Amino acid sequence: MSLENTINEAIKTAMRAKDRVALDSLRAVKSQILLLKTEARDAEVTEDQEIAILQRMVKQRKDSYDQFTAQGRNDLAEVEEAQMKIIEQFLPKQLSAEELEAEMKKIIAETGAESIKDLGKVMATASKSLAGKSDGKSISETAKRLLS
Known part of the structure; x- marks a missing residue:
């Protein structure tokens, strides 16, 4: 199953569970994939491109988490950390x-x-x-x- 299909299924699950953080995270991923598809036009989106999107999104959330933590905004840092963990689920197993x-x-x-x-x-x-x-x-x- 492609990443896009997996994300769509996860969005449905998050909607049923009324998990707002997961839903926001997954919709952001879906948005980035659709944007990539639009830019690629007729070309097929590769798995490497999808992984690169996920890595970029995790990095953005990690950077935000670090900034919010440094500023003492733990409420916002927790949201970023939760989103980061949700997106990481779709990445391949990370090497130790x-x-x-x-x-x-x-x-x-x-x-x-x-x-x-x-x-x-x-x-x-x-x-x-x-x-x-x-x-x-x-x-x-x-x-x-x-x-x-």
Whole structure:
């Protein structure tokens, strides 16, 4: 089942349960998917594009959560955190720090990277192979640490 169909089913479930936070989150995801489809016109929307949308939305909510927490607005921070958790349910299983490090070591070996100068080559490969499984910031930090 495509992400769009899964989201539509989840929206129906949230409506029946009268779960306002889930409904708002899911409608935002659906809106972004429809926007992507409109921009793509006749082209098919890929799973990678859908994952990128979800990751961007999670990152936006995490940033908002951090800002609200820093400002002492816990009421708004809780809403952002709840929405973030709902959206994360549709992402592939995220790699743990140990799993990410193991994957990065494999990628570094495959690319033949030896120093921080090869970071671009490692990041290009890692971004493609780990898309949806880890966020770019974690990938970058791990790559820098391993190449230093």
